[in-house]
Amino acid sequence: MKRALTAAVTPGGSRRATRRAARGTTRSAVTAVSAALVLAATATACGSGGPGGSGSGGGRVTVWSLQDTALNPVQKDSISAYNAAAKGPRVSMQTFVNDPYKQKLQTALGSPNAPDVFLNWGGGNLSTYVSSGDVADLSADLDAAFRARFLPSVLAGGTVGGKVYGVPMEGVQPVALFSNKDVLARAGIAAPPASWQDLLDDVDAMKAAGVTPIALAGSQAWTELMWMEYLLDRVGGPQVFANIQAGRPGAWDDPAVATALTMIRTLVDRGAFGTNYGSVGQDSGGADALLAKGRAGMELMGSWEYAGQLATAPDFVQQGRLGWSAFPTVPNGKGDPKDVVGNPSNFFSVTAKSGERAAAVDFITRTVAAPSYVKDLISIGQVPAIAGIEEQLRTGPNAGYTTFVYGLVQQAPSFTQSWDQALDPATAQTLLTNLQKVFNKQSSPGQFVSAMDAA
């Protein structure tokens, strides 16, 4: 999901707001120049390598991170505390706007302007940097005791080929099933669906009660992708997508892919998403409003949904009408019902060329799991990927929800990264387009598979 690129759940829904603002600026900037011009202009701009990197070495550790109004002050506090205590090189942080960051990072990593420590999204994104030899292997630097401080399924997101390249530095963002308890009650549904059959029954019950069973922002295909990600994991287990991500020939031909798509078609044909989901947007708040206003019963969304609803519909959340649950189980599925999908976390990695490698590692190990940093993350509404913080969460704000998210991730045997982040950009594009066609009944599961085979 695109959302993944922004920081994390922040109270007051600033995540969504920044995301939307970032999008707006990028697009209006783009419109200022004719399309052909943009292409060429970007070409020259990128070719020059880009200024701004302060370079590695020279007794200073440069950290690159994302602009995030809630997180940045926490990071700054953590860095000042580190600088005050450490005797080695001083640490300084530079922050970047989300959308251009990915591009800047990839241009800079191989250049002399590379930072020492950089934020990345782990998984497929990190592994492209690793395979080009730009990231330092931290396996030897991080002892077992340090690794044990993180939730295993999240730390796995920073691990490539059995070696640790990234350390989680933010909260977790699994996808969960959200619901409007009032709507469920009105349709005579006692609890959120625990199994596929429950889900189908609930869809029928809500349709009979005259509401859209599931809110879906079908104009933005990444919201539809969440259904595919969970269904494939439940049906075929995490290995099916692991094969796809590894680019194994015929990986899309796994029967589990067609099965998951057929289940999606079942939902669509049953009217689970209503009829006009194709016009509903996520960035515009269209799907969230359906849930909050009781016009829809459920919505599958990333864990930031809670903060988003808290910001736009505070009464809905504070009066306890927003419900949340794990994705339903699937009969005869190979996947563990405890598996989750979404965005494991954002990670800090060290560049291979860093002249201050030891200091960079020291900075990471002393800050990202430090009690004060973890406490600050919780205070801004995040659920850190740190082991054994149940008690801390239980006494913190929004405890009912944060402990649910924490438990979801803590118990997950596998945490599959959002596919559009995990796959290379071109494949991700093809995937989103073709999946949207399945949701719109323009493509059959078979056509989807052959289109992805050809991609």
Added chain:
Amino acid sequence: MSIAAPRRGDGRPGALWAVPALLYFALFAVVPMALVVGLSFTAWNGLGSPHWAGARNWTRLLHDPQLAQSLRLSALLTAVTWAVQTLICLPLGVWCAGHQRSRAVLSTLFFVPLLMSSAAVALLFAALLDPNFGLAHTVGPWLGVPDGNLIGDPHRALWTVTAVITWQFVPFHTLLYQAAARQVPVQLYEAATIDGADRWRQFRSVTLPQLRNTVVTSSVLILVGSLTYFDIVLILTDGGPGTSTRILPLHMYLTGFSSFDMGYASVLAVLLLLAGTTLSLLVVRVTGFRRMASQREGLS
């Protein structure tokens, strides 16, 4: 300044006057165009350095399954926006050219969309087109779409986008026609009245011929402009649902900036450049606009 001094005899400024414009044009148009042509022969994902790819991107053009649809959608969008906008703007512009106060007030209102950036227009309509909470919920049933699914339906999306583009650009072209209609010498109408021409006849025999050059200007702007529309489409549909609104410029943009395939995106950019230039030359030539013949010979 001596540079600015007119040359002896012809009374026209020297070639040096054109230098700033030429420099600007070279830097921001010619150089990028040359770079795009160069890039079209490389494989580059936007990171590191481009690698030479020979003609591979160009041969791919022949096998791109999306290209035919994108071309068709672009052609359709171009034709429809041209027809709809000309049919609306010409009469509206002529009407607005009247000096009555009511017309002046309404004309001012018509021009409001002109003040908004494309991104603002697109975001505004994105909210209006929400089928549950937006205007689409009310308007949809009138249009025979009870569930308001206008922008999200594969068959209606392009028409919805066309409507939004029309809403944005009608004021500009109306302004062109209004200005041109006001330039028509009043003597022509007086003469026509004396000859017994009614208002419809005056419109056909005086106004329309006098607006000929404006029709050409407006058409070139619409036709060539529609080849580069993509901001509105990008924000409203991102080319979706599926690929139902993936017009050629958007196909280029998504290939370049979402799939990070700059080489092939450059091929598409060159294609657009050629199409735009050809179309503009064609219109100008076919209409005889190049001759710059006066429509008012004999009038003082």
